[in-house]
Amino acid sequence: MMQHPLDKVLLIATAALIPCGICPAQEAKPAPAPQACITVDPGKPGVMVSPTLYGIFFEEINRAGDGGLYAELLQNRSFEDAPDDPRGWTLLKEGNADARIALDKSQPLNPNNPTSLRLEVLNPNNGRAGICNEGFKGRPLDYANLLAAYYEAVKKATAGLYVEAGKDYQVSFYARCGEGFKGPLTVSIEKQDGTVLASCGFTDIGGQWQKHEATLAVSGTDLNACLVVSTRQPGTIWLDMVSLFPKETYQDRANGFRPDLVRMLQAMHPSFLRFPGGCFVEGDSLEEAFRWKRTIGDVAVRPGHWCRWGYRSTDGLGFHEYLLLCEDLVAAPLFVINVGLAHRGVVPMEQIQEWVQDALDAIEYANGPTDSKWGALRAQAGHPAPFHLKTIELGNENGEDREGGFGGTSAQYQERYAAFHTAIKARYPDITLIANNRKVSPVDIVDDHCYVHNPDLLLQRVGQYDGYSRNDPKVYVGEYAVIENCGLGNLKAALAEAAYAIGLERNSDAVVMACYAPLFCRKGWDLWNPNAIVFDARRVYGTPSYHVQALFAAHRPDQLLASAVDKPGVYVLGGKDEKTGQIVLKAVNTGDTPLETTIRIQSAAKLNPKARVITLASDKATDENTLDEPAKVAPVESVCEVVAPEFQYCLKPCSLTIFRIDIAK
Numbered sequence: 001m002m003q004h005p006l007d008k009v010l011l012i013a014t015a016a017l018i019p020c021g022i023c024p025a026q027e028a029k030p031a032p033a034p035q036a037c038i039t040v041d042p043g044k045p046g047v048m049v050s051p052t053l054y055g056i057f058f059e060e061i062n063r064a065g066d067g068g069l070y071a072e073l074l075q076n077r078s079f080e081d082a083p084d085d086p087r088g089w090t091l092l093k094e095g096n097a098d099a100r101i102a103l104d105k106s107q108p109l110n111p112n113n114p115t116s117l118r119l120e121v122l123n124p125n126n127g128r129a130g131i132c133n134e135g136f137k138g139r140p141l142d143y144a145n146l147l148a149a150y151y152e153a154v155k156k157a158t159a160g161l162y163v164e165a166g167k168d169y170q171v172s173f174y175a176r177c178g179e180g181f182k183g184p185l186t187v188s189i190e191k192q193d194g195t196v197l198a199s200c201g202f203t204d205i206g207g208q209w210q211k212h213e214a215t216l217a218v219s220g221t222d223l224n225a226c227l228v229v230s231t232r233q234p235g236t237i238w239l240d241m242v243s244l245f246p247k248e249t250y251q252d253r254a255n256g257f258r259p260d261l262v263r264m265l266q267a268m269h270p271s272f273l274r275f276p277g278g279c280f281v282e283g284d285s286l287e288e289a290f291r292w293k294r295t296i297g298d299v300a301v302r303p304g305h306w307c308r309w310g311y312r313s314t315d316g317l318g319f320h321e322y323l324l325l326c327e328d329l330v331a332a333p334l335f336v337i338n339v340g341l342a343h344r345g346v347v348p349m350e351q352i353q354e355w356v357q358d359a360l361d362a363i364e365y366a367n368g369p370t371d372s373k374w375g376a377l378r379a380q381a382g383h384p385a386p387f388h389l390k391t392i393e394l395g396n397e398n399g400e401d402r403e404g405g406f407g408g409t410s411a412q413y414q415e416r417y418a419a420f421h422t423a424i425k426a427r428y429p430d431i432t433l434i435a436n437n438r439k440v441s442p443v444d445i446v447d448d449h450c451y452v453h454n455p456d457l458l459l460q461r462v463g464q465y466d467g468y469s470r471n472d473p474k475v476y477v478g479e480y481a482v483i484e485n486c487g488l489g490n491l492k493a494a495l496a497e498a499a500y501a502i503g504l505e506r507n508s509d510a511v512v513m514a515c516y517a518p519l520f521c522r523k524g525w526d527l528w529n530p531n532a533i534v535f536d537a538r539r540v541y542g543t544p545s546y547h548v549q550a551l552f553a554a555h556r557p558d559q560l561l562a563s564a565v566d567k568p569g570v571y572v573l574g575g576k577d578e579k580t581g582q583i584v585l586k587a588v589n590t591g592d593t594p595l596e597t598t599i600r601i602q603s604a605a606k607l608n609p610k611a612r613v614i615t616l617a618s619d620k621a622t623d624e625n626t627l628d629e630p631a632k633v634a635p636v637e638s639v640c641e642v643v644a645p646e647f648q649y650c651l652k653p654c655s656l657t658i659f660r661i662d663i664a665k
Contacts, residue, residue, distance in 0.1 A: 034598040036567035040574035043603025046560035047509040054553035056270040057515040059278030064520035067136035070317040095127020112303040116240040130230025135161030162537035168247040181235025269553040274334040286345040292319040323387040339395040341408035393434040443473040454485035455496035465507035479517035489530030492621035494544030499571040541630030585659040595651040608662035617655035
């Protein structure tokens with residue numbers, strides 16, 4: 001079996017432990033004079049660190065869900081992606097076959113899925129005809145339905161449909177045929193040259209819609225395969241919901257998740273998962289808003305909707321699946337609901353009750369007893385136990401009076417926030433509500449976003465919450481990142497984010513939640529860069545920013561300890577892990593040279609001379625990871641053997657260093 005990229009990262013991180021009390025070049029020489037001093041005082045405990053501080057934020061952007069975490073392998077499975085074009089599907093004609101395809105609404109599969117594909121085989125001429133799908137091979141259209149741009153992008157796109165020898169794939173589709181078609185209809189996975197890797201024939205195609213399913217055992221690995229539905233007989237066939245899933249999904253769950261991407265999320269140790277957006281929740285128009293009731297039940301009757309980020313979402317990854325993902329990650333769900341505000345659209349207040357009721361019903365679906373209306377549907381979907389939804393965000397970036405009117409005015413948001421807040425608290429007083437705007441009241445938590453255009457600007461905001469009034473609402477930094485002047489996500493940006501996270505952690509009595517954004521990106525579909533996790537059809541890697549987030553969550557102390565540093569450009573934080581009794585020391589060196597440092601552990605009893613050290617560094621601050629070099633910038637674990645109440649340590653240039661120091665018993 002091919003080694004998974006994440007396994008490479010873990011291999012590096014858990015390599016043979018290397019003593020590293022001083023820089024290797026200094027081993028045969030006296031250590032130079034220290035250039036910095038870090039102090040940590042276990043005798044001066046500070047505030048408790050929020051147990052929910054580090055979470056993750058999922059948004060359907062950059063093919064994060066459809067074409068990513070959601071394991072469906074075919075693009076445009078229901079033929080609804082474009083009104084006049086079978087986007088993602090092409091006509092296949094071999095030999096002298098005479099055939100044509102077209103979208104058809106004459107006899108819908110169901111009212112929510114009105115478009116099917118009509119294949120007319122006029123004359124096979126001893127050949128075959130059909131349709132072909134190469135997976136998610138293409139790019140977003142920059143918000144415009146431009147077919148010319150789409151086809152040009154497809155020519156340049158990377159491999160879309162990856163299949164692996166020895167693996168099983170589950171194919172399903174709905175079909176009906178016209179009079180005279182005698183079949184069979186063949187479904188196959190093929191290489192671009194026509195080599196068949198797996199196939200199955202269906203002879204029972206009738207005049208009414210019927211679902212057909214089969215398991216295809218693939219005989220060879222191919223990076224750019226295609227799914228073909230074909231026949232050698234004349235006649236007309238209508239197709240809908242043509243789907244291909246790997247049988248191996250996370251926990252082998254039907255309609256499930258891509259396992260390697262779930263593992264990447266698990267390694268981030270999230271305390272919560274915010275979903276489903278983001279601008280995805282609002283939509284450009286109210287017709288494109290996320291409405292959770294349209295995303296549950298049989299995937300064949302989910303209508304899907306146009307996504308803010310340039311493509312159509314099937315909503316196969318819907319409300320129920322998001323809640324399952326939270327459970328898989330042992331992360332608390334944080335559901336973002338639309339409060340009747342789109343980027344360019346506002347629900348009148350006299351019509352807002354329907355949207356308020358949606359919020360109340362969502363809570364009942366997640367938490368309600370099985371004899372309640374929506375709790376019964378949850379049980380019917382295979383989950384009778386409640387999901388324990390306790391936190392809801394009312395809107396996304398609404399009421400900020402942004403240029404272009406995105407998200408409604410502050411006054412519009414205040415009015416709608418009040419309606420939702422009153423109704424939800426009346427029925428569910430224990431639900432925590434997050435606001436997008438400080439002008440509303442009352443507020444449990446307020447969501448601040450912090451995107452900056454270069455790493456230095458984020459370093460200037462490390463102390464953003466140092467003077468924050470503890471009488472003001474608690475803060476959720478729901479989205480933050482360096483978004484320009486950092487390539488596709490380099491080490492320099494990640495270290496600025498690490499320093500910023502130190503600022504959040506030391507103010508954890510005010511900042512109770514935070515997460516980096518965006519989370520996922522399928523290579524080639526990147527409307528937004530950088531991202532935490534990048535993948536293609538078969539590979540995945542974490543950017544340096546990903547590793548910062550994972551390390552900070554894995555090494556979150558329970559209580560702060562007084563700590564300080566006397567060197568500009570170095571950011572430190574000390575804390576105590578109550579479970580292990582260890583001192584946790586985080587140090588970010590943003591300088592481009594090694595830094596000889598004195599570390600003083602004050603007021604401590606005897607210390608174990610050996611400490612675990614985790615370092616994130618690389619040769620250059622501009623280094624990035626790629627699909628070909630997924631672990632170029634990755635955590636490396638070592639041992640420091642000279643720990644004492646005062647000891648010397650050389651911080652690597654452009655590095656994050658985390659010490660786990662034992663207080664000897």
